[in-house]
């Protein structure tokens with residue numbers, strides 16, 4: 112039962128539960144995009160590897176998942192990267208991860224779509240300022256990217272593997288999938304938004320909870336043929352909310368996404384060739 116839903120723009124918020132089959136149908140996205148994606152990671156006891164694979168699932172399986180300790184990718188061979196490692200004291204491990212970022216900084220800057228860090232945090236799953244600033248200092252700033260593409264995941268400690276006396280397991284693959292989905296949603300919405308050209312269309316989504324209903328607002332600077340749709344993160348149309356000629360003005364539409372699985376979605380406004388697309392999240 113999904114308690115609430117909301118739309119948001121920008122930074123990632125943790126989501127839960129499985130992604131719908133339609134969204135996970137990576138094949139559809141593969142057909143619509145010739146871009147090559149890589150999820151690059153390093154892992155000692157396996158939790159970072161699990162997150163890397165979950166992120167790729169969220170991406171619809173379009174990426175190559177590369178263990179940097181087995182092979183170092185050539186930046187020229189890929190269009191987009193998601194890169195992550197785990198925390199050991201004051202550094203990100205393995206060293207190859209930070210070395211890969213710093214030695215390819217200029218080329219990677221526009222290709223990095225996500226950076227992630229797996230932490231033990233003494234078995235706690237509370238995100239502190241210390242962890243956020245560690246992520247920023249050790250991955251975000253060296254890569255020269257925006258804060259909102261970074262993500263912290265909670266890992267595990269297995270005495271048999273790392274020799275620590277403390278045992279815990281906070282690995283949550285769903286968190287990884289949601290991060291991958293959000294990366295794909297942001298990427299797809301940028302692609303669909305007319306190369307960032309100013310369209311004059313103002314599209315937004317209310318964060319007010321109205322049961323399962325969310326209000327999408329838009330304004331039209333002039334009359335036109337309006338198509339307002341909801342799509343999966345790979346661009347597959349899931350619902351048509353408006354399809355008619357409308358005069359200039361402000362409009363509101365109620366979207367009931369109650370039948371959709373929690374996760375990321377796109378809502379897209381098309382008016383006579385102009386397109387605006389935004390990212391929406393449905394929470395559990």
Ligand SMILES: Cc1cc2nc3c(=O)[nH]c(=O)nc-3n(C[C@H](O)[C@H](O)[C@H](O)COP(=O)(O)O)c2cc1C
Pocket residue numbers: 153154155156157158159160197198199200201229230231232233265266267268273
């Ligand atoms: C030697 C060592 C040092 C660690 N230092 C930290 C630390 O400073 N802060 C933290 O939150 N977690 C720390 N951890 C926990 C790891 O980040 C956590 O276990 C992570 O899930 C390991 O990733 P992996 O399973 O991919 O190897 C440390 C783990 C090891 C083995």
